[in-house]
Structures are given as C-alpha cells and as structure tokens.
Amino acid sequence: MRHTRRAFTALGASALAATLLTAPATAAERAPEQAVYGELARNGTFTTDTEDWWGSPGSSVEAADGALRATVEPAAPDQVGQWHHTVVGQNHIRLRPGATYTLSFDARASRTTKIKSTVQLGTRPYPSSLDNELDLTTTTQRFSWTFTSSLDSDDGHIDFQVGGQDVRTDIILDNVSLTTSTAREGFYTDPDSTAMKWVRNTEEDPRATKIKAAIGDHTTVKWFGNWDADGNAATGIRTEVSNYVGAAAAQGRLPVIVAYNIPGRDCGGASSGGSADADRYKEWIDAFAQGIEGRPAVVILEPDAVAQSSDPGCISGEALEARFDMLWYANQHLQAQGTFVQTYLDGGNATWTLGQDLSGTDGNGGIGLKRMAYLLNRSGVSMARGVSLGVSNFHSTEISNQYGSRLAAQLKADFGVDTRWVVDTARNGNGAYVTPGVPSSGHVGFCNPAGRKLGVTSRAGTGGAEYLLWIKNPGDSDGDSAQCPAGSPSAGSFSPDLADALIDGR
Known part of the structure; x- marks a missing residue:
C-alpha cells in the first residue's frame, strides 16, 4: 500500500488495486529526513496542514481545527466492511526488528463506526507488526499500544484503514505519535546487574527465583566509575558505555547510566575512589560521553559530588574550584551529545539539604536551599x-x-534556571529510617538500615518528578563502615540478605 501524499478521487475496484500497487513517490518522498529514535511520526499534530500524510482513493484529507479530517466516500456494496480499500497514512518510517515502539493517537468519527490501525509495510504481502480494530464514536478517544517490531525497513507505514463505510463518514485523527527508545517503551534492564550475576551463579539458594523476579528483572540503572577502565579511557570506558547504550537502543528501550568517577569521590568514605586528578577525569568523562554516541540515554551525573562540595572538611580552596570546573565540563560535553541525552546533575537529598526537620533553613544540619x-x-x-x-x-x-x-523554584528565582528532577525509588517503599520510638529524629540511617523496602520500579514520574528510577541497585551494600550494621558487605557488593530484606520490607 505505498502511496504519495496527494488525496485521490474515488475509483473503481480494479483501478483502485492498480493504484495502490503502483502509485509513484517523488524524490523527496523517497528520501525524507528519517528518525531512528524518539518521535518517528512527522507532523502528527496537524497544526496547520496535513504535510507528510496521504489519503488513498475513496477519501479526501485536510486539516480541520488542528486535526486531520479524512472524508471517506461510501464503498461499493460488495466492499462494505472491508477497511483496507481506503487508507490514510504516512510512509518512510524506520522500523527495526526486535525494537519496541509505542503508537498512540486521538480519534473520533462523525458516526459510530469501525476502522483499523496498523504499523506495516506498504508492499505485498503487507506484513504488519501492529494490527488493531477500533470502535470509534463521535467522542474523541485516546488509543495507545506498545509493541515489538518484527519488521526491518526504511519504508514502514502508519496506516489507518478507514474504508468499507456504507455512508459518507468523517474520520478525525490527531496527536499521532510513534516513538521508540523513550520512557514510553520502558527502561532497559541491565542483564549483568549484580543481582542477575548472583542469580546466574546461584544453584541452590531458594531465594534466587524471588530475587530475580523482584529485583533482577527490574534493575534498570548501570553505574560506571574508575572500575571501568579509568586508565585507558579511549578504548575502555567508551567501549563499555557504547556497548550498553547500543544494546538498549537495539531493543528500543531507554538506558539509564550513572557517571561516578569524580576525584575525591564520597570524601574518602565507603564509596571512595574516582579519577586520580582533574585531567584524568576530563579524559574519562569525554570517553563516557563519546560512548553514548548521541543515542537516547538518561545520565545521572556524579551522585554526592555537588552536595559534598559544601563541606570544607571534604573539599575546599583550589580543589573546590577544580570540582566545579570538572562538573561544568561534564555537563557541557554531555549536552554536546544532543537532545536524546538527558543529564541529571545530582542534587543530594532532602535531609542533606534541608536538615532533619526538612524546614529548609540553614543551621539545622542541612546545606540550605x-x-x-x-x-x-x-x-x-x-x-x-x-x-x-x-x-x-x-x-x-x-x-x-x-x-x-x-529546589527548582530556588534555581529559577536566583539564577533563572528551569530544571526538572528525577527521584531514586529503589529503596524508598517504607520511607526514611527514624530512630524507633523517636519520630522527631528524622532521617538518621543511611547505611543498610533495617525495615526499608523496594519502591516503585522505574517509570514516568508523579508529583512533579519527571522519572522515578531505581538508581541505587537494590541489594548492593551501602558499605561496611562503623555506621553500618555488623557484617555489612563492602560498598557496591551484592548481598542476597539485603535484597531479601528489601523485598519483604524487614
């Protein structure tokens, strides 16, 4: 069903079939600017026109009140109910096999009727990856499906089969969207997370199935640091990031990666380490950014680094200015990767910034807004x-x-910066730890505290957050310092005991 964008007049059945198979495409239509990630549908809001959309014989297509209106002529008596005889659609969609896509749109009709919505190829035998029959009414409805493509083509179609009407009918379409590698298709799950490695290497532990289902199958964030080829940035970290982001892109899923390699990381605490100096860090973050290669990715940039820069016992003087310079450099080079890369610079947590009573005033243990x-x-x-x-x-x-x-309001008021935020929900199902019997104590346990629980898995945000993400990999230890429960593993080490306790909330 390959078509040009022009609207056709009604034809007889034999002429119609010939037109559907042989309608030529102009040079511009044969090679439009083609998206591989993000939004694939062109001009899906029809604000001023129907550019990039066509109607086959039996329909006329026009923009009307910011939507596409397809006026469908009555079908021949023997074609009533055969929707494929009249089609509204768009060509030249890049479809990749094994990648996940989401098609969504608004639709209504001038009367109650049926149509079909497909994502398919336009040549015989017209294979499809999505094929749904819709019941339209005179009230606008929102339709949405997420599916995995079985097709590999530069000329996939978004097709609305609207024919077979027994009377003249108007079909109204708006906000047509086909996306891939966005949060709508879901976040990429790390197949080599610490939880999954433990599960694969465990034969007899009865908790393995439970931990895989509750944690391993939902671990959607991968951390990169000086354990990832810090000494050979050009061929090490670049390759590791590229492989991970590439695997996510092949599935049409959105990867979330953490850059955690700032010199003086964690102020020498349980997660200490990082690059040796500023020059090495800039080489590392350059290679990290280059590994993304402009493909879709969410980047969490240097947890704790900004908040800890307010502690003169951790960093001060020239070292503090160097840290600001490194973080500025990192933001700059990640931004240069393009609009598919979404960077979130770490902003600490509510207690750290606002103090234990969360009042937001200075002098109560917090940094202050x-x-x-x-x-x-x-x-x-x-x-x-x-x-x-x-x-x-x-x-x-x-x-x-x-x-x-x-915090967003403060950044706007003081610096004119518009900002969004994401929240780590990996272990916040029961909220923060407080001293038993002392509810006014606030958040006091930061190292493997008891009674915590898994939070909602990675997804689009609520309550203002853009995303809710499992940033901390559940089951990975916070450390084994004196502030941690006896027997805690070293920072970053997976513990089935901690994982099991998070699943049960104990």
Missing part, C-alpha cells in the same frame, strides 16, 4: 536537563518531590 542552588549553578546545571534526588537514599517519593519543587 539557597546554598544548594548556588552549588548546582556553579556546577553547570543550566546545561543539564535537571537534577537527581535521593540517590542511594530512602526518603519517600513525596518528600523528595517536595524538595524537588522547592
């Missing part, structure tokens, strides 16, 4: 999409959203 906004601005947040909040923490999503809203 104005100070955090200043630090983020110095670190180049204006070049990022937003900030990440509560990474490796336990605050409820509600608390983190309250903090995100206030």
Whole structure:
C-alpha cells in the first residue's frame, strides 16, 4: 500500500488495486529526513496542514481545527466492511526488528463506526507488526499500544484503514505519535546487574527465583566509575558505555547510566575512589560521553559530588574550584551529545539539604536551599536537563518531590534556571529510617538500615518528578563502615540478605 501524499478521487475496484500497487513517490518522498529514535511520526499534530500524510482513493484529507479530517466516500456494496480499500497514512518510517515502539493517537468519527490501525509495510504481502480494530464514536478517544517490531525497513507505514463505510463518514485523527527508545517503551534492564550475576551463579539458594523476579528483572540503572577502565579511557570506558547504550537502543528501550568517577569521590568514605586528578577525569568523562554516541540515554551525573562540595572538611580552596570546573565540563560535553541525552546533575537529598526537620533553613544540619542552588549553578546545571534526588537514599517519593519543587523554584528565582528532577525509588517503599520510638529524629540511617523496602520500579514520574528510577541497585551494600550494621558487605557488593530484606520490607 505505498502511496504519495496527494488525496485521490474515488475509483473503481480494479483501478483502485492498480493504484495502490503502483502509485509513484517523488524524490523527496523517497528520501525524507528519517528518525531512528524518539518521535518517528512527522507532523502528527496537524497544526496547520496535513504535510507528510496521504489519503488513498475513496477519501479526501485536510486539516480541520488542528486535526486531520479524512472524508471517506461510501464503498461499493460488495466492499462494505472491508477497511483496507481506503487508507490514510504516512510512509518512510524506520522500523527495526526486535525494537519496541509505542503508537498512540486521538480519534473520533462523525458516526459510530469501525476502522483499523496498523504499523506495516506498504508492499505485498503487507506484513504488519501492529494490527488493531477500533470502535470509534463521535467522542474523541485516546488509543495507545506498545509493541515489538518484527519488521526491518526504511519504508514502514502508519496506516489507518478507514474504508468499507456504507455512508459518507468523517474520520478525525490527531496527536499521532510513534516513538521508540523513550520512557514510553520502558527502561532497559541491565542483564549483568549484580543481582542477575548472583542469580546466574546461584544453584541452590531458594531465594534466587524471588530475587530475580523482584529485583533482577527490574534493575534498570548501570553505574560506571574508575572500575571501568579509568586508565585507558579511549578504548575502555567508551567501549563499555557504547556497548550498553547500543544494546538498549537495539531493543528500543531507554538506558539509564550513572557517571561516578569524580576525584575525591564520597570524601574518602565507603564509596571512595574516582579519577586520580582533574585531567584524568576530563579524559574519562569525554570517553563516557563519546560512548553514548548521541543515542537516547538518561545520565545521572556524579551522585554526592555537588552536595559534598559544601563541606570544607571534604573539599575546599583550589580543589573546590577544580570540582566545579570538572562538573561544568561534564555537563557541557554531555549536552554536546544532543537532545536524546538527558543529564541529571545530582542534587543530594532532602535531609542533606534541608536538615532533619526538612524546614529548609540553614543551621539545622542541612546545606540550605539557597546554598544548594548556588552549588548546582556553579556546577553547570543550566546545561543539564535537571537534577537527581535521593540517590542511594530512602526518603519517600513525596518528600523528595517536595524538595524537588522547592529546589527548582530556588534555581529559577536566583539564577533563572528551569530544571526538572528525577527521584531514586529503589529503596524508598517504607520511607526514611527514624530512630524507633523517636519520630522527631528524622532521617538518621543511611547505611543498610533495617525495615526499608523496594519502591516503585522505574517509570514516568508523579508529583512533579519527571522519572522515578531505581538508581541505587537494590541489594548492593551501602558499605561496611562503623555506621553500618555488623557484617555489612563492602560498598557496591551484592548481598542476597539485603535484597531479601528489601523485598519483604524487614
């Protein structure tokens, strides 16, 4: 069913069949600018015209009130109910086998009727990856399906089979969208997460099936640091990031990756390490960014690095200025990868910034909103999409959203920066730990505290957050320092005991 964009007049059945098979395409139509990721449908909102959309014989297509109106003529008596005899659609869609896509649109009709919606090829035998029959009414409805493509073509179609009407009918379409490698198709699951490695290497532990189903199948964030080829950035970290992002792109899923390699990482705490110096860090972050290759990715940039820069016992003087410079450089080079790369510079957590009573005033154990906004601005947040909040923490999503809203308002008021935020929900199902019997104690347990629980899996956000993400891999230890429960594994090591406790909330 290959068509040009022009609207056809009604033809007889034999002429119609010939037209559907032989209608020529102009040079411009044979080679349009073609998207591989993100939004694939062109001009799906029909604001001013129907450019890039065509109607086959038996229909006329026009823009009307910001939508596409296809007026479908009555079918011959022997063709009533045969929708494929009249089609409205768009050609030249890149479809990749094994990749996940989401088609969505608004539709109504001048009377109650049926049509078909397909994503298919336009040549015999017209194979499709999506084929759905719709019941339209005179009230606009939203339709949406996520599917995996079985097709490999530069000339896939979004087709609406609207024919077979027994009376003249108007079909109204709007907000037509076909996406891949976005949050709508879901986040890529790391097949080599610490949880999955433990499951694969475990033969007899009765918790293996439980941990795989509850954690391994939902671990959607991969961390990269100096354990990933810090000494050979050009061929090491670039390749590792490229392989991971490429595997996600092949599935049409959105990868989430963490850059965690700032010099002086974690102020020498349980997760200490990082690049040796600023020059090495810039080489590393260059290679990290280059590994993405402009493909879709969410990047969480340097958890703790901004908040810890407010602690003079951790970093000060020239080292502090160097940290701001490194974070600015990282934001700049990630931004240069293009619009498919969404960077969230870490903004700490509500307790760290606002103090244990979350009042937001200085002097109660927190950094203070104005100070955090200043630090983020110095670190180049204006070049990022937003900030990440509560990474490796336990605050409820509600608390983190309250903090995100206030922080965004402060950045706007003080620096004119518009920002979004994402929340780490990996372990916040029961909220933050408080001292038993002392509810006013606030959040006091940060290292493998008891009684925590898995939060909602990675998804589009609520309450202001753009995304809710499992940034901290559940089951990975916070560390084995004196502040941690006895027997805690070293930071980043997977513990089936911790994983099992998070699943049960104990």
